[in-house]
Amino acid sequence: MASRLWASKAASYLKISTFNRGFASVVKDLKYADSHEWAKIDGKTATIGITDHAQDHLGDVVYVELPEVGTAVTQGNGFGAVESVKATSDINSPVSGKVVQVNEELSSSPGLVNGSPYENGWIIKVEMSNTDEVKSLMDSDQYSKFCEEEDNH
């Protein structure tokens, strides 16, 4: 489960200033890419989604462009897109391999990406072709720090 360091929604309800968005939640055992995707590694399978920090910056997600099952993905390259009211953002794959499942729920409920970025808002599952690639990804502490630094620029 997500260990919420700071729940931005609760904060805005309480009218607490949340100008430093670096406090978005991270999940301990996930791996993170610098383009703000997460990967949950289970043997040779990686479940992929976008982070809380990413969804918070994008705002209300209105459409998720999903790849087809069987599509090849490569680390650092785009496989789909997230459209919010504000912007369009490519989603990059944190690992290389083949798409084995896509979250069809997102077609009818794209808002899951905002409401549950690490659980119900997952985007694809990939069968990895090179599990060594995981080593190049950040852990939750590194990623939190990365977000903080990026927001301070």
Add this chain to the structure above:
Amino acid sequence: MESTINCRENGSLFDVSHMCGLSLKGKDCVSFLEKLVVADVAGLAPGTGSLTVFTNEKGGAIDDSVITKVTDDHIYLVVNAGCRDKDLAHIEEHMKAFKAKGGDVSWHIYDERSLLALQGPLAGSTLQYLTKEDLSKLYFGEFRIIDINGAKCFLTRTGYTGEDGFEISVPSENAVDLAKAILEKSEGKVRLTGLGARDSLRLEAGLCLYGNDMEQHITPVEAGLTWAIGKRRRAEGGFLGAEVILKQIADGPAIRRVGLFSSGPPARSHSEIQNENGENIGEVTSGGFSPCLKKNIGMGYVKSGLHKPGTKLKIVIRGKTYEGSVTKMPFVATKYYKPT
């Protein structure tokens, strides 16, 4: 998304000080401005205004602008921030030539003022707390120079959201106080709103964004703004590019701005529009997800003949085609405050 909806349900306050307000003064300011814009400026009653278009020699749009005739020798106008340099250079060049022939016109650019836009159903009642002027008698498109919250303001009942509302030019030293007072008098219902929501709102209202939906090579006729070309101006011409524009009014333009609904991801500007056979017929110029309608809306240009509401078309987004259709604008009904 919530910001957009709050504007339509309650109200929004936007800081639009990046836009450039200026006055043209002098006994010939009306005839001067009529050389540059398509509006019937002479026909405007003092204290009223209109949306208009600055045109170039080819009939293309240099900018769109809201102009107000304050008095017969004073015009107040607001031009787009992104067009400021180009517009001012254009006006200045023509002003020099006009003055050289003995015309009486001069200008003042309001760099010492800020511009706030107060929009939404609570705009009128909220602002009424801050002025003695009876705002129920100030209708859409009308203008007054009045005291608001202790400062001399230029107040225009206009906006860029489709809602009732005002644009308030206020001396910059009073702007923060005025903004605070507006938020306070609305009891927090009117919220400070960003330009992202402003873009969704204007798109829902079917209003053009210069640089997207209107450009140098697009005429007001193609942009669907023929209504802004005064009757007298159509008969007499006398503005830059009049030959091209009047011919287009007579013969019909080759392309037209239309509203679009589409499936799939929201179409953004520069997405290709195809007919049902997959042939190119135009391009999307603005698009997004409508927070109020909860579906994709957009505007773009298509070939004449394919511009009728209900026409089926396809929109290409990242290499995939999605179904769409031409629809009437505005997408969300406008609520301008007009005499009943």
